Amino acid sequence: MPDTTGEPVPAEKGQVQPQSASPDEEPRIGVYVCHCGDNIGDVVDCEQTAEALGKLGNVVVSRSYIFMCSDPGQKLITDDIKEKGVNRVVVGACSMFLHEQTFRQAVSRAGLNPYLYYHIGLREQDSWVHHECPEEATEKAIRLMSAGVAKARLMRPLEPVRLEAAKHALVIGGGVAGLRAALDMARRGLKVTLVEKTHFLGGRTAQWEHVFPTDEDARTLLRGLIEKVLAEPNITIHTGAEVVAAKGYVGDFQIRIRQQPRGVSDDFEAVEQAIAACPVEVPDEFDYGLTTRKAIYRPYEECTPAGVVIDWEHCTRCEKCLEFSNNGGIRLDDAPHEFEINVGAMVVATGFRPYEPPQGELGYGEFPEVITLPQLERILASDGPTGGRLEWNGHPIRNLAMIHCVGSRQIEGVHKPQPDGNVNDYCSRVCCTATLSAANQIREYFPDVNIFDVYEDIRTYGRGHEDYYLQASENRITFLRYVAEETPEGVKAQKGDQQPRLGRVKDHLTWGEEIELPVDLVVLAVGVMPSPVDDLVVVFKISPGHDRFLLEVHPKLRPVETAVTGIVLAGAAQGPMNIQESCAAAGAAASKVEGLLSQGRVELEPYVAQVDPERCQGTGECVRVCPQEDAIHLETFSVSGREVQRAVVTPANCNGCGVCVSACPNRAIDVQGWRLDDYEAMVDALTAEIPALEGVV
Amino acid sequence: MSDNRLDVDTLVVGGGIAGMQASLDLADQGYQVALVERDPSIGGKMIGLSKVFPTLDCCSCITTPKMAAVAHHDNIPLLTYSEVESVASNKNGFVAQVLRKPRYVQEEDCTGCRSCELVCPIDLPDDENEFGRTSHRVIYVPFTTAVPQTALIDLDHCIYCGKCIKACPPDAIDFTQQPEHLEIEAKTIVLATGYEVTPYDAKKEYGAGKLGNVIDALMMERLLAPTGPYGRVLRPSDGKQPDSIAYVQCAGSRDLTLGVSYCSRVCCMYAIKQAMLLSGALPMADITIYYMDIRTFGKGYEQFYQNAKTMGIEFVKGKVARITEDENQNPVVRVELIDENSRVAERTHDLVVLSVGMLPGWNPQATFGVPVAEAGFIQIPDCNVSPTVTTQPGIYATGTAAGPMDIVDTIMTAGAAAAEAAAYMQNHKEQEPAVPEAAPAMRDKRSTVHA
Amino acid sequence: MTAKERDEAKKQTEMLAALRKQHSDQVKQAQALLKEQQNVRKTLRGAMKAGPRTVPQLAEATGLPSAEVLWQVTAMKKYGLVIEEGLNEDYEYYLYALSEEVKR
Numbered sequence A: 001m002p003d004t005t006g007e008p009v010p011a012e013k014g015q016v017q018p019q020s021a022s023p024d025e026e027p028r029i030g031v032y033v034c035h036c037g038d039n040i041g042d043v044v045d046c047e048q049t050a051e052a053l054g055k056l057g058n059v060v061v062s063r064s065y066i067f068m069c070s071d072p073g074q075k076l077i078t079d080d081i082k083e084k085g086v087n088r089v090v091v092g093a094c095s096m097f098l099h100e101q102t103f104r105q106a107v108s109r110a111g112l113n114p115y116l117y118y119h120i121g122l123r124e125q126d127s128w129v130h131h132e133c134p135e136e137a138t139e140k141a142i143r144l145m146s147a148g149v150a151k152a153r154l155m156r157p158l159e160p161v162r163l164e165a166a167k168h169a170l171v172i173g174g175g176v177a178g179l180r181a182a183l184d185m186a187r188r189g190l191k192v193t194l195v196e197k198t199h200f201l202g203g204r205t206a207q208w209e210h211v212f213p214t215d216e217d218a219r220t221l222l223r224g225l226i227e228k229v230l231a232e233p234n235i236t237i238h239t240g241a242e243v244v245a246a247k248g249y250v251g252d253f254q255i256r257i258r259q260q261p262r263g264v265s266d267d268f269e270a271v272e273q274a275i276a277a278c279p280v281e282v283p284d285e286f287d288y289g290l291t292t293r294k295a296i297y298r299p300y301e302e303c304t305p306a307g308v309v310i311d312w313e314h315c316t317r318c319e320k321c322l323e324f325s326n327n328g329g330i331r332l333d334d335a336p337h338e339f340e341i342n343v344g345a346m347v348v349a350t351g352f353r354p355y356e357p358p359q360g361e362l363g364y365g366e367f368p369e370v371i372t373l374p375q376l377e378r379i380l381a382s383d384g385p386t387g388g389r390l391e392w393n394g395h396p397i398r399n400l401a402m403i404h405c406v407g408s409r410q411i412e413g414v415h416k417p418q419p420d421g422n423v424n425d426y427c428s429r430v431c432c433t434a435t436l437s438a439a440n441q442i443r444e445y446f447p448d449v450n451i452f453d454v455y456e457d458i459r460t461y462g463r464g465h466e467d468y469y470l471q472a473s474e475n476r477i478t479f480l481r482y483v484a485e486e487t488p489e490g491v492k493a494q495k496g497d498q499q500p501r502l503g504r505v506k507d508h509l510t511w512g513e514e515i516e517l518p519v520d521l522v523v524l525a526v527g528v529m530p531s532p533v534d535d536l537v538v539v540f541k542i543s544p545g546h547d548r549f550l551l552e553v554h555p556k557l558r559p560v561e562t563a564v565t566g567i568v569l570a571g572a573a574q575g576p577m578n579i580q581e582s583c584a585a586a587g588a589a590a591s592k593v594e595g596l597l598s599q600g601r602v603e604l605e606p607y608v609a610q611v612d613p614e615r616c617q618g619t620g621e622c623v624r625v626c627p628q629e630d631a632i633h634l635e636t637f638s639v640s641g642r643e644v645q646r647a648v649v650t651p652a653n654c655n656g657c658g659v660c661v662s663a664c665p666n667r668a669i670d671v672q673g674w675r676l677d678d679y680e681a682m683v684d685a686l687t688a689e690i691p692a693l694e695g696v697v
Numbered sequence B: 001m002s003d004n005r006l007d008v009d010t011l012v013v014g015g016g017i018a019g020m021q022a023s024l025d026l027a028d029q030g031y032q033v034a035l036v037e038r039d040p041s042i043g044g045k046m047i048g049l050s051k052v053f054p055t056l057d058c059c060s061c062i063t064t065p066k067m068a069a070v071a072h073h074d075n076i077p078l079l080t081y082s083e084v085e086s087v088a089s090n091k092n093g094f095v096a097q098v099l100r101k102p103r104y105v106q107e108e109d110c111t112g113c114r115s116c117e118l119v120c121p122i123d124l125p126d127d128e129n130e131f132g133r134t135s136h137r138v139i140y141v142p143f144t145t146a147v148p149q150t151a152l153i154d155l156d157h158c159i160y161c162g163k164c165i166k167a168c169p170p171d172a173i174d175f176t177q178q179p180e181h182l183e184i185e186a187k188t189i190v191l192a193t194g195y196e197v198t199p200y201d202a203k204k205e206y207g208a209g210k211l212g213n214v215i216d217a218l219m220m221e222r223l224l225a226p227t228g229p230y231g232r233v234l235r236p237s238d239g240k241q242p243d244s245i246a247y248v249q250c251a252g253s254r255d256l257t258l259g260v261s262y263c264s265r266v267c268c269m270y271a272i273k274q275a276m277l278l279s280g281a282l283p284m285a286d287i288t289i290y291y292m293d294i295r296t297f298g299k300g301y302e303q304f305y306q307n308a309k310t311m312g313i314e315f316v317k318g319k320v321a322r323i324t325e326d327e328n329q330n331p332v333v334r335v336e337l338i339d340e341n342s343r344v345a346e347r348t349h350d351l352v353v354l355s356v357g358m359l360p361g362w363n364p365q366a367t368f369g370v371p372v373a374e375a376g377f378i379q380i381p382d383c384n385v386s387p388t389v390t391t392q393p394g395i396y397a398t399g400t401a402a403g404p405m406d407i408v409d410t411i412m413t414a415g416a417a418a419a420e421a422a423a424y425m426q427n428h429k430e431q432e433p434a435v436p437e438a439a440p441a442m443r444d445k446r447s448t449v450h451a
Numbered sequence C: 001m002t003a004k005e006r007d008e009a010k011k012q013t014e015m016l017a018a019l020r021k022q023h024s025d026q027v028k029q030a031q032a033l034l035k036e037q038q039n040v041r042k043t044l045r046g047a048m049k050a051g052p053r054t055v056p057q058l059a060e061a062t063g064l065p066s067a068e069v070l071w072q073v074t075a076m077k078k079y080g081l082v083i084e085e086g087l088n089e090d091y092e093y094y095l096y097a098l099s100e101e102v103k104r
């Protein structure tokens, strides 16, 4: 049995000897096959696999265990390293994305270089895809792992690339999530730069007046948060600014920012006159198009930064406002300016936008009496288009219907897809409670209004949310339930109708009765969609998910990280979230950034190109094919009195793609840890007549 | 660690996923964290689950590495089987008195080899981990993946035969062990004491826990886990492999008769998850979920629900009024079928699972002076903007101690609590030597706004 | 055994005896539990001698409630005394048999 042949390494005074000193030492390989509970074990015969691998050369221990990643599982490895002199480790388990770090840490705990461990994915690449054919799956497991053993024989100790990290973080987006993340990081001593695309801080929250679950005034909430942010000397804020280009890596990103000028100076006084003079009128996005604003405007009274700005997209440069501009208070010729900053990590908190129903969905765009929930929020706001009165086109509202899940929980084939071809098949999480909160407010301030709430499921899930539902029921709000296959028909008006009606609703709460509701306002509880981030996705090479929200690496293991180390997510950019959840996510993001940058340095994987100067002839092929900037270049050396050119790698900029390896005519470049010899040995092992297979499969 | 004193930056109370994640987030920033867990192992409820929604990752695969990371982190002294008895505050923060309960096994010596367990003659119901559905010996390692892998003795059932002493290779057994007291000084505290589920005998309409084949969902998690009591799904009254399984939603949530008005947030998702896992484990079985609203609100959750529907899981909108049993101990569910004109029907199943709700776990008021709010979860005054900040400066709450939530949301709040605690400590470090600054000076130091 | 080891063994025996005395009521109860458990196990082993049995079959043969039988069989299985032998012919119940270890 290979298990018993291992001779314990003499340990000096109980100290673990670092065993990776010599790359030439005889490999003593430990092989570990994980059952992953029943994930692998139900398909692959793990005992047989371990037994077969135990027969391979250099393998001194071969074991299987129910959960290798658990503490007792890791202990098997660390004990074997210490007691059996194992100096190369191969683990066959779940995906390496899940647990490569776990096992690296275990291996280094036992005193071995962490890169003397290799991971084989037996779950994703074997048991999950071949659960119908266990015998073949077992053979595949043996072959995959014997390739791992072949690589292990050639493995050498590696050191991560260590770099200085800028103790400076960038936050993109100035909504509650971005503000909260900036505050959390600054309070820990990091320098923070926050860029906000619009000219004002606060994001969507500024547009609601009354927020659940506390019934707070959103403006007060925001003011409190913004005050704290402003009081932080570590934070620099750029409004009207966007990231236009980025390069670098964790610890050292170079970010190019473009900032639009405001066009109006801080101390400009004749604000009202200038606004009155401006002849341009455009729909006011702050009121979701219910009102208009001028090309020189401010979104709302107490916005931060205070003061007015010019909307360059719509400004016609008519210069009417200049009349009030004494000494250059207004400057129409200001140009955007660009600048660069250097940051160690960043938080993407770009938030969301409400779903915009296509023309005709439930009568939207056809009947003026059909509006969206964000528009209703503006109507109810004291600084909104009606000053908080529940009116529409000058008439007080008497009967109101609210329809849930518009633009959410959509079904393919039933609903109109978005331009990318996907429907919004997700739940938007915030609209149910926001709808009921609005309904209760209406009940309170306008007790005579009849409210019909038309829903599929009521999702008042959060702490304090259910109370809105209970209150709504007590408030005699009439609930009607539809099922996904039979959504309400939409709004129609018949001849002689004083008001439109919400057409055919099949109510599943009252014996499936079909009802038509005469109402004077229909409110669509529209869902949320991510803010447009196509440009950031390209600039940062991060990915959106199927639902277009930015994607985390793993919702439980790495919930705020993106696939790019050093770029983390916060708030509604990642998925629908309410304020509380956005702030919690921002805190988690800040913690992650702290963990990355607090030491002032970061470590990158050592898998970078390495030039063999003996073989390099200085052809420059590698430099030509390399897709990265500044990753490889030619330098002049003097070799026995002769000037020669040799390729030199800048490890921090190399991403280990290996294109140069394939281009080099002299086989002078290899990627560390993944040399051509490694691949050859692995391929040989995969296709070999494996003695280990004898008598097993 | 001196013998009975420990000086750390943060004291984390509770070693479920919330406490583990908060500890790791702080320790990774270089803070010293003492993690105090009441049970013999860390892991909380999560380590007992089967697979976790929405990714259907095997739960052990997600939890055990975190447990190991906590146990091996240089900055985290881990104190299991320990309780905080009292806390006082001083100028540096807090001083906590911690009781270390005796295991009657030396933690430093025990290797978790289980030799003792094999020779111990008495089997006891494993109430802590398996709801009594299986057994452990009087001396036992809590469960396969427990951290630490240290045995403990249930002295109340011990006959002092001494077999374990003879069997133990490292001589770790010590019947004379006494409770120990430890003083922990910390600058900040994170409360992560978690939740309990609705007792499954709470509702007399549902049989008050007396029906042999009505179980709660946590129990079903164990039946579905590879490390579970039977190693497969069997019903507890007679070991039959069930052909028809029903879920009763909101069994303990949104139920004013139990004094619980709130939604427990996770039950819809875990029921759907279990239903999916059951249809994998028992492909021939019929699975029904009786619900009022399906609340699959998280990222990817609605899609999960729609997948379950296409897998043939039957979703029936209806409130279950009563559960009884027939002469073969088959549960009979009386339900108003809302989509069938609210007709009242009686349906017989082999096994019924109660989707029990989340109740507050431990009340920190007496020990930490942190009050709880409605329903008994920790009070968070500024819950929108500061969702982890309690009424006590320097004390933060994370996870289900602050209200029902799933693992994803729990991990988020753990990071947020860590950020708050770190900021608080940084702030106090800076303020210590200096005289408190006057307000005008603060204004000079404001952030720079380039508008 | 060296003299020292003998000495220690003796001390241990004395300590255990003292502990038994000190906790005599509780030890009595635990011993009763052990006794009962041993009896139940004996009947169950008897019922499985003839071959693999389902839980209801074992309950009928021993007169024990079926839930109790399931618990005992599960406990025995956990410590390797009983093994599971597939489903019965109606595909409803699993069959349990004594493990080789017990048969010997």
Ligand SMILES: Cc1cc2nc3c(=O)[nH]c(=O)nc-3n(C[C@H](O)[C@H](O)[C@H](O)COP(=O)(O)OP(=O)(O)OC[C@H]3O[C@@H](n4cnc5c(N)ncnc54)[C@H](O)[C@@H]3O)c2cc1C
Binding pocket: A172, A173, A174, A175, A176, A177, A178, A195, A196, A197, A198, A200, A201, A202, A203, A204, A205, A208, A210, A211, A212, A213, A241, A242, A243, A349, A350, A351, A352, A353, A354, A373, A374, A377, A430, A434, A437, A527, A528, A531, A532, A533, A536, A570, A571, A572, A573, A577, A578, A579, A580, A582, B384
């Ligand atoms: C109708 C409705 C009512 C609601 N009511 C409530 C409520 O009562 N209570 C509650 O808790 N939640 C409520 N919400 C949810 C709440 O609005 C969100 O939780 C919150 O706004 C999310 O904050 P955020 O910072 O993640 O995103 P946002 O508020 O969207 O902020 C994102 C910010 O990023 C900026 N940005 C976008 N792209 C870029 C870019 N490329 N570069 C720079 N900056 C960029 C945006 O301009 C914006 O300022 C409601 C939502 C809706 C739709």
Ligand SMILES: Cc1cc2nc3c(=O)[nH]c(=O)nc-3n(C[C@H](O)[C@H](O)[C@H](O)COP(=O)(O)OP(=O)(O)OC[C@H]3O[C@@H](n4cnc5c(N)ncnc54)[C@H](O)[C@@H]3O)c2cc1C
Binding pocket: B013, B014, B015, B016, B017, B018, B019, B036, B037, B038, B039, B042, B043, B044, B045, B046, B049, B051, B052, B053, B054, B082, B083, B084, B192, B193, B194, B195, B196, B197, B217, B218, B221, B266, B270, B273, B361, B362, B398, B399, B400, B401, B405, B406, B407, B408, B410
């Ligand atoms: C049946 C069921 C299935 C579920 N499935 C899923 C799922 O698939 N996916 C998902 O995301 N979520 C799921 N959940 C939810 C999940 O269990 C919780 O979100 C998560 O476990 C909460 O973790 P926690 O750390 O807050 O609490 P807990 O897990 O309860 O941990 C609290 C810890 O604190 C300890 N403790 C308590 N009081 C003290 C004290 N005074 N001193 C010291 N220690 C103390 C406890 O012993 C415990 O270890 C499920 C829940 C249930 C009921």
Ligand code: SF4
Binding pocket: A404, A405, A406, A408, A409, A426, A427, A428, A429, A430, A431, A432, A433, A457, A458, A459, A525, A527, B297
């Ligand atoms: S929160 Fe409510 S209204 Fe919004 S999508 Fe989800 S279920 Fe529909």
